Amino acid sequence: MKDKSAFEEFDVVIVGRGPVGATLANLLGLCGVRTLVLEREAQTYHLPRAVHFDDECMRVFQTIGLAEAILPHVILSPGMLFLDADGRMLLDWSRPQTLTPMGWNLSYRFHQPELEDVLIAGLARWPHVALRSRCDVFALDQDEIGVRVRYEDLSTGKLSEVRAGYVIGCDGARSLVRRFIGSRIDDLGFHERWLVIDVLLKRDRDDLGDYSIQHCDPRRPATYVRGTGARRRWEITVLPDEESQEVAQPAKVWELLSRWITPGDAELERAAVYTFHSVIAQQWRSGRLLLAGDSAHQTPPFLGQGMCAGIRDAANLAWKLAAVLHGRAESSLLDTYQSERQPHVREFIELAIRLGGVINTKAIEAGLAAGETRENAPVKLEVKKPLLGPGLALGDLPLAGHLAPQFELTDGRRGDDRVGYSHVLLVESAAALSSRHALSQAGIDILISDDAEGVGSWLREHGIIAALVRPDRYVRGTARNYTELDRLIAAITPPTHVPSAA
Numbered sequence: 001m002k003d004k005s006a007f008e009e010f011d012v013v014i015v016g017r018g019p020v021g022a023t024l025a026n027l028l029g030l031c032g033v034r035t036l037v038l039e040r041e042a043q044t045y046h047l048p049r050a051v052h053f054d055d056e057c058m059r060v061f062q063t064i065g066l067a068e069a070i071l072p073h074v075i076l077s078p079g080m081l082f083l084d085a086d087g088r089m090l091l092d093w094s095r096p097q098t099l100t101p102m103g104w105n106l107s108y109r110f111h112q113p114e115l116e117d118v119l120i121a122g123l124a125r126w127p128h129v130a131l132r133s134r135c136d137v138f139a140l141d142q143d144e145i146g147v148r149v150r151y152e153d154l155s156t157g158k159l160s161e162v163r164a165g166y167v168i169g170c171d172g173a174r175s176l177v178r179r180f181i182g183s184r185i186d187d188l189g190f191h192e193r194w195l196v197i198d199v200l201l202k203r204d205r206d207d208l209g210d211y212s213i214q215h216c217d218p219r220r221p222a223t224y225v226r227g228t229g230a231r232r233r234w235e236i237t238v239l240p241d242e243e244s245q246e247v248a249q250p251a252k253v254w255e256l257l258s259r260w261i262t263p264g265d266a267e268l269e270r271a272a273v274y275t276f277h278s279v280i281a282q283q284w285r286s287g288r289l290l291l292a293g294d295s296a297h298q299t300p301p302f303l304g305q306g307m308c309a310g311i312r313d314a315a316n317l318a319w320k321l322a323a324v325l326h327g328r329a330e331s332s333l334l335d336t337y338q339s340e341r342q343p344h345v346r347e348f349i350e351l352a353i354r355l356g357g358v359i360n361t362k363a364i365e366a367g368l369a370a371g372e373t374r375e376n377a378p379v380k381l382e383v384k385k386p387l388l389g390p391g392l393a394l395g396d397l398p399l400a401g402h403l404a405p406q407f408e409l410t411d412g413r414r415g416d417d418r419v420g421y422s423h424v425l426l427v428e429s430a431a432a433l434s435s436r437h438a439l440s441q442a443g444i445d446i447l448i449s450d451d452a453e454g455v456g457s458w459l460r461e462h463g464i465i466a467a468l469v470r471p472d473r474y475v476r477g478t479a480r481n482y483t484e485l486d487r488l489i490a491a492i493t494p495p496t497h498v499p500s501a502a
Contacts, residue, residue: 010036011325013149013164015137015177020293020310021170022119026064027318029126030421033325038135038151044116047270048198051109051227052304055102057311063421066122073114075228077107080212093381101405103414111228140167140180142288165325166288175295183283190278190300190353193238195247199266201230214359221359244273276300278349284338297345302355309345316341319471336391343389394477394491398462404469407452415452419445427466428456
């Protein structure tokens with residue numbers, strides 16, 4: 001029997017190097033965590049998959065120092081319109097083209113292979129992060145001190161194993177890690193076949209527009225999405241009596257596309273039938289095994305929040321893993337990961353299901369619950385981001401569990417670039433802080449009105465004098481007076497500062 005001490009050792013092994021796994025690996029690299037990413041495939045999947053992410057995701061990409069590298073590969077989205085079978089607008093979900101309080105735009109479109117290439121290239125910055133492709137994990141055995149990870153190198157057939165403190169399954173809907181956890185699935189009831197068609201335009205078709213269009217035609221609901229460059233996508237419902245293989249044949253595909261484009265306009269890049277699901281894993285952690293992204297939850301695509309949810313998982317989980325691995329927190333901290341993230345993602349999935357119902361009907365009444373009614377006008381849809389579930393929020397105080405804004409520094413930089421992936425205390429003035437040195441020693445930055453415009457006015461707007469913001473930019477606790485401020489500071493488990501990657 002091989003001596004355990006002879007195994008190669010890592011703090012964390014991530015199974016899967018898609019956008020969620022690669023983002024998590026970059027965050028752990030930023031935290032100084034020894035990380036190994038094991039990926040079954042040889043290279044990035046070349047065809048489009050996810051096509052949208054939001055301002056919160058871009059803020060995470062900023063945190064890992066890759067936002068500027070990603071920007072050339074994205075376009076801004078003006079939003080989505082829901083039209084009935086006669087072309088009349090049912091719902092108007094336009095997105096503002098100005099920056100949000102996150103410091104970024106609300107909606108970006110992208111080509112997933114390009115995003116993944118940037119995220120994967122970013123891993124080379126961290127000497128303590130390794131990526132191994134063509135490695136198929138087949139066994140996970142955990143004990144009181146770690147996890148034995150066994151995998152096959154598919155390029156050589158060699159069987160290998162490593163030891164890890166924790167294993168994170170970012171390995172998708174058919175997750176091996178989820179099977180080893182033994183988690184059951186909560187089925188939220190949405191399972192529909194849709195034909196996903198990606199094309200490359202041969203000539204300009206400006207008439208197709210920049211908005212995403214939901215064609216709410218009960219005979220054959222369909223979605224149009226403008227991608228980057230010449231890329232365009234249609235998602236079209238597959239009828240119950242249609243065979244998936246037959247409907248994806250080129251002749252049938254062009255027949256379905258004929259109301260919008262012809263073979264003279266574009267070439268087919270991909271046509272495949274997918275079943276859209278709405279499921280959430282009941283158990284995201286078992287000891288040293290955890291789930292993130294599609295291995296933990298799957299959503300219909302109508303909100304464009306599938307990948308976004310996984311990126312939020314990574315941002316929530318990485319700093320907690322680092323705190324546990326560096327001895328600054330008990331392992332029970334990791335239980336707050338599911339308790340905070342699961343209700344958040346469930347609310348998004350349930351809204352996506354409701355929108356799916358609108359797409360499948362011609363009745364405007366079906367959409368009224370999703371937005372605000374205006375007389376003689378379409379329903380204006382506004383989606384508010386959910387709050388975190390119960391976890392680390394300190395007390396029933398204003399803003400706990402809400403996202404904090406990103407303030408612009410007086411030198412013109414974004415505030416997160418100074419704070420890094422760390423806690424920060426927002427106060428109007430540091431003069432009232434008797435424990436400023438203690439906060440500094442604990443690695444908690446302090447941002448005051450003199451440092452960043454808008455801090456004081458934001459605090460006053462919400463009736464508080466201070467807010468403690470976590471590394472994932474959610475408010476952990478606030479104080480309405482100096483007594484509450486002293487309690488807030490005393491309740492903090494001192495985290496170690498992680499510098500910005502920018």
